[in-house]
Amino acid sequence: MQVILGRRLYYNIITGVILYDTGERMGENIVDSTIEDDFKYSLELRNQNRDIVDYLQLEPGQYNEEFSEAVTYRVNPETKELEFGYEINNDYTGFQSPYKKQIDELKKENEEYKNRIADLEIILSETLLNN
Known part of the structure; x- marks a missing residue:
């Protein structure tokens, strides 16, 4: 074996x-x-x-x-x-x-950026609709 x-x-x-x-x-x-x-x-x-x-x-x-x-x-x-x-x-x-740890950290950071962009899009959309 x-x-x-x-x-x-x-x-x-x-x-x-x-x-x-x-x-x-x-x-x-x-x-x-x-x-x-x-x-x-x-x-x-x-x-x-x-x-x-x-x-x-x-x-x-x-x-x-x-x-x-x-x-x-x-x-x-x-x-x-x-x-x-x-x-x-x-x-x-x-x-x-190690690469895997770096990739995991970058994925997490990317998700955080996506969430922040989505939040900003909502704020911008609400701001434009209220004007």
Whole structure:
């Protein structure tokens, strides 16, 4: 049976820097490692102060598009959310929220604008009818 395991990203809680990325794993006999295993066997984690290391567990396929296009990524220390940095026309964009989150925010903003326009149309229509 094919097993797919999502990435586990270990990061410094103060800086948000990714210390270790397990990568997405798939195969017939894949067994998920424990947090203890990762600290024991990963050279990147072995000597880290565990008090300032946390992790994000991602679902299989989660943020695949972002990982394939980003030049860097980190965890925002304030929000504890993953952010991606892109390079567009040789210019670095800085860290941004994942695409889905940006799209959801833009959809919400668009709905708010539509509602405001509808309200203004009603006010304008009533104003013109009363004159």
